Amino acid sequence: MNHLSAEQAKVWLTDILFDIAGSTLYAVGVHMFTAPNHIAPGGVTGIATMINYLLGAPIGTVSLLINIPLLFLSFKLLGKAMTVKTLKSVFIMSLILNVMNFILPVYTKNPLLAALFGGVGIGAGLAIIFMRGGTTGGTDIAARLLQLKFPYIPMGRAMLLVDCVVLITSSFVYRQLESALYGLIAIFTCTRVLDSLLYGVDVGKMVLVISEKSQEISKAIINDLDRGATLLAGKGAYSGNDKYVVLSAVRKNQFHKLKNLVYDIDPRAFIIVAEAGEIMGEGFKPIQNKTK
Structure with missing residues (x-):
């Protein structure tokens, strides 16, 4: 007590x-x-x-x-x-x-x-x-x-x-x-x-890339941008084909390079971009609780 x-x-x-x-x-x-x-x-x-x-x-x-x-x-x-x-x-x-x-x-x-x-x-x-x-x-x-x-x-x-x-x-x-x-x-x-x-000031972009060359794009993001990438299993609703969706988070000043990188690998890729109000983890802000 x-x-x-x-x-x-x-x-x-x-x-x-x-x-x-x-x-x-x-x-x-x-x-x-x-x-x-x-x-x-x-x-x-x-x-x-x-x-x-x-x-x-x-x-x-x-x-x-x-x-x-x-x-x-x-x-x-x-x-x-x-x-x-x-x-x-x-x-x-x-x-x-x-x-x-x-x-x-x-x-x-x-x-x-x-x-x-x-x-x-x-x-x-x-x-x-x-x-x-x-x-x-x-x-x-x-x-x-x-x-x-x-x-x-x-x-x-x-x-x-x-x-x-x-x-x-x-x-x-x-x-x-x-x-x-x-x-x-x-x-x-x-x-x-x-x-x-x-x-947090570590704002950036969350990017989803749908492409037939997802694995090649994910490797380029890791090697050329020094950012992480995750492959999410997906299925085309119209075609029914299995494919991977690339998920990655980058800083705002890196997005233009990522877009060009994806285009060079697959000009037919579909890219979805969202604002990431805060990014925590390796390469960004560390995850910790500062209120205790």
């Missing part, structure tokens, strides 16, 4: 450290880049940024107040464990947002750069928090609820969908269309950084 308690304490301490690190990066993106340039970076923070502009209320405090009713929704739909982790992350995030407001310098020279670097800071901060299974509330909860119904939607894109209303509202609050446009850039940058850190 004592061992279990010590292990739980270790997990909670690690979660808190990740929350602090992620919240600090998030606060840098907000207070140093987006808020001073009248850019609402979506979600509850975007709403809090606009309220801060109108009333002068602290962004962290407003974010906490907005999240309170959302936490009740989280408790009902996502369960107690998720809600407790969310409450912890929301409190730490709100506290650091308020504290960093008095520490960080502001950048106002170029709104485009502010949108880009603000998005990087916010996206990296969220990714660090999400890596431990936490959430900062607000549209993060809405995005996770959306994923319950549509699990194939990446977290970053799910958040992008629920942030559109905030962007439209910001153009009216700040009375300039540019605020919404810069906000869109910030959110897009945030989602790209978030998805890259959560789902």
